[in-house]
Amino acid sequence: MVKLQGSVPPLSADMRSLGPAPADERFDVTVLVRRRASLSADLLAPHAQGGGRSYLTRAEFAARHGASDADLDAVAAFAQRSGFVVVERRPAARSIVLSGTAGQMAAAFGTAIERVEHSAGISRRRTAPVHVPPELDGIVEGVFGIEDVPIARPHFKFSRDSAQAALVASMPAGAMPEAQAAGGYTGVDMAHLYDFPPGLDGSGQCIAIIELGGGYRTTDLKAYFKSLGMQAPSVTAVSVDGGKNSPSLPWSADAEVMLDIEVAGAVAPKAHIAVYFAPNSEQGFVDAIAAAVHDDVNKPSVISISWGAPESDWTEQGLAAMDGAFQAAAALGVTVCCAAGDAGAGDQNPDNGTPDGRAHADFPASSPHVLGCGGTRLTATGTTITSETVWNDDPTSSATGGGVSDVFDLPSWQAGAGVSASVNPGGRVGRGVPDVAGNASPATGYRVRVDFMTYTIGGTSAVAPLWAGLVALLNQKLAQPVGWLNPLLYGPLAGSGAMRDVTSGDNGGYAAKAGWDACTGWGAPVGTRLLAALEG
Known part of the structure; x- marks a missing residue:
């Protein structure tokens, strides 16, 4: 199994563990896969340079930059081996929805799931990163829904x-x-x-x-x-x-x-x-x-x-x-x-x-x-x-x-705006927020x-x-x-x-x-x- 990049759970100080999630608890997860083809530089160049507007239709976007049938089929095959049910395929959104139990999810994705209590109630939470089999390495970019903690x-x-x-x-x-x-x-x-x-x-x-x-x-x-x-x-x-x-x-x-x-x-x-x-x-x-x-x-x-x-x-x-x-x-x-x-x-x-x-x-x-x-x-x-x-x-x-931003680099189009360094230690210069008010x-x-x-x-x-x-x-x-x-x-x-x-x-x-x-x-x-x- 290969650890899925970026799937390490964030720290949450106000949660109290209630123990492992019931193995028979059933829920859906959304598996995000790679694009059929990347959004090439010439596609976004008119926007990045502030030039003329040239857009794709939603049908064109799905055909060029949605998920390929082969990638969705690979995830569906993994789902079948793991005992999941394929609920929906969303090619334009590059995702496939799978249904299974907490026990199946923990085993198939090589993670651990607990129940936690917090100010908004009781939720599921991962305590370990998500893993995928080698044949899905590079295909799967995210797995969402194992945890249902309120985020925003x-x-x-x-x-x-x-x-x-x-x-x-x-x-x-x-x-x-x-x-x-x-x-x-x-x-x-x-x-x-x-x-x-x-x-x-x-x-x-x-x-x-x-x-x-x-x-x-x-x-x-x-x-x-x-x-x-x-x-x-x-x-x-x-x-x-x-x-x-x-x-x-x-x-x-x-x-x-x-x-x-x-x-x-x-x-x-x-x-x-x-x-x-x-x-x-x-x-x-x-x-x-x-x-x-x-x-x-x-x-x-x-x-x-x-x-x-x-x-x-x-x-x-x-x-x-x-x-x-x-x-x-x-x-x-x-x-x-x-x-x-x-x-x-x-x-x-x-x-x-x-x-x-x-x-x-x-x-x-x-x-x-x-x-x-x-x-x-x-x-x-x-x-x-x-x-x-x-x-x-x-x-x-x-x-x-x-x-x-501590995550997103300073965009090229914002380079001349005079974005100051972060007030945090290290003084990073990243994407400045907001744009308007x-x-x-x-x-x-x-x-x-x-x-x-x-x-x-x-x-x-x-x-x-x-x-x-x-x-x-x-x-x-x-x-x-x-x-x-x-x-x-x-x-x-x-x-x-x-x-x-x-x-x-x-x-x-x-x-x-x-x-x-x-x-x-x-x-x-x-x-x-x-x-x-x-x-x-």
Whole structure:
């Protein structure tokens, strides 16, 4: 047996072992295999150089860069020998889903599996790397699902008043109170303040939203958009790995789901919104992203992701698998917008464990192939912004993420942006995060309806769907989709006036400055100028 590179389990301090997993416990795993052919330099070169857009269709991508039948057959043969059931083959996503018991999994993959107790409940966890037989060495790139520990957290924050209201609403007390008044901006307000191009509504576009829990209520969406004088957008729930639209309480992930839909839908009301629900695990996250990228039914042109975790929380195979999916998105012309985190430069909220005192970039925002979305604190009079600074209400628990990646090297297109060395010992210069920003402080946050009530919610969770809505508007107008925006932002768009620089404030580790910085990237959008620059 050969050890699978990158499959060493990450350390988790807040887990208590409950002993070996029951041998007869049955679950599914996703086996990721290599590409049929690599994404060649000439395929990504137009993006990396910031030049003309040239994209593959999803069918072309699957034929050229999906999994080969021979590789999937080799995994299927291994599955049959091991007593597994082949549940599904996903050639475009380069994966095959296998079902078996914990005992079969441990034996077939040469690993050990235990049950652990943690703050969110009880889960399976690997205690050893994954191994594969020699004939699969070089074919298999990842095995996901042996462990189902929650991996990511949503990046939203209630305002102080809304947090108290949500706590009351979550208590068992008979009938749910009627919707309460709340302050904050709406997506419509932010579109005006950031000068999003008028006369566009996202028609013909699909916005994908990744969710690892919670759900939405259609009655809430209708009531919310009615309050804006708009018709609710078309929303479709897509199940991934058994995940479902499951609304429960405002303190749950419902607030994340509704924030994402209501912000994106207010900006681009005619865009179709496809919400991909998956379990909160590394397998669920990997499969949800692949499902959205390769969805040939809904065909999203932009993906919004408001979930993440410090890079140190992920396995190497998980980081590589998700970044590989983001590369595929770039080749397909799909823009991916990711929240940069809500716990400052440390990215380790004390409510979710003990911070280690180091700075951490949040993943997936730290992938070079996504648009990392940081946060600001904005005040306005009417439709005029009067001030905008780095969001930092509390540097450890309510501040924009941002910093320097410990995993991804400095991309060539970011080399001239002045990315500073990491504040961690050694001063590594890697991929700088974020790329862009938008209003995120819960003190100046967004008015959102969740589970029959109205709250003010902030966080970089709001910035990802805000930018996704803007990209949908741009894609509606442009001859070609925006696609992978980063090389353009750091290349021909730099200095075009398309971004409003934010030069005041810090996130507890990095300070804002003129030009790009590790708090707000290039700053907040000036929508009409961004469209004009892209058209040019």
